[in-house]
Amino acid sequence: KITGDLKDLPRTAKYLDFHESYKITGDLKDLPRAAEYLDFSYSRKITGDLKDLPRAAKYLNFYIDKKITGDLKDLPRTAKHLDLPYCKNITGDLKDLPPSAKYLDFYFNIKITGDLKDLPRTAKYLVFQQNEKITDDIKDLPPSAKHLYFYSNIKITGDLKDLPRTAEKIDFKWANKITGDPQKEIDQLPNGKWLQAKQAAIHH
Secondary structure, three states: OOOEEHHHOOOOOOEEEOOOOOOEEEEHHHOOOOOOEEEOOOOOOEEEEHHHOOOOOOEEEOOOOOOEEEEHHHOOOOOOEEEOOOOOOEEEEHHHOOOOOOEEEOOOOOOEEEEHHHOOOOOOEEEOOOOOOEEEEHHHOOOOOOEEEOOOOOOEEEEHHHOOOOOOEEEOOOOOOEEOOHHHHHHHOHHHOOOEEEOOOOOO
16 A cells, blocks of 8 residues: 655665555656666556666566566666566667576567577576567577576477476477477486476477
8 A cells, every 4th residue: 555656756766665565656768767676566557667767776576567668778787687578669670689698588578589599698587478479499498597488489399309408397388399208307317306397299
């Protein structure tokens, strides 16, 4: 039941968590410039363009905020955590992501384009479920990637043997251009690290 506008926040605020704060309003340009942690998930009255985010921002969560617009190239270069599922008005190419990003969730973000080879090499958590504009071979995934969710992504190609050896959770269900022997590749991963593997879509 907290109400108010972003422009009235303390200018020194660095950590802002308004998850499910439906009554908070305002534009991204009015956020404190010092802000580093921003969680406005389910806060559906926040508007603005990515270019107006504080340049020091490291953690960004705008889950199901369809009023946020902008291009990936305008994200703060400091950003490491990007939670932007269902943000259907965000566009851009993977090559323009912040270079040190580790967590990337673009679930059902159908306007994001690009090749896996252009992902930040630091990326560990990747969600591109139901995004049919992401292309390339899985051999080009970041080498330290741990969580890979490409559910219903029909343009990703490659063989399971080329997955990063660091992988822990994988979902390539209905990504029907992936080939390989699931059980063989799971067994060969170091330290039995696969916690979850949905292989219903893999065709031999």
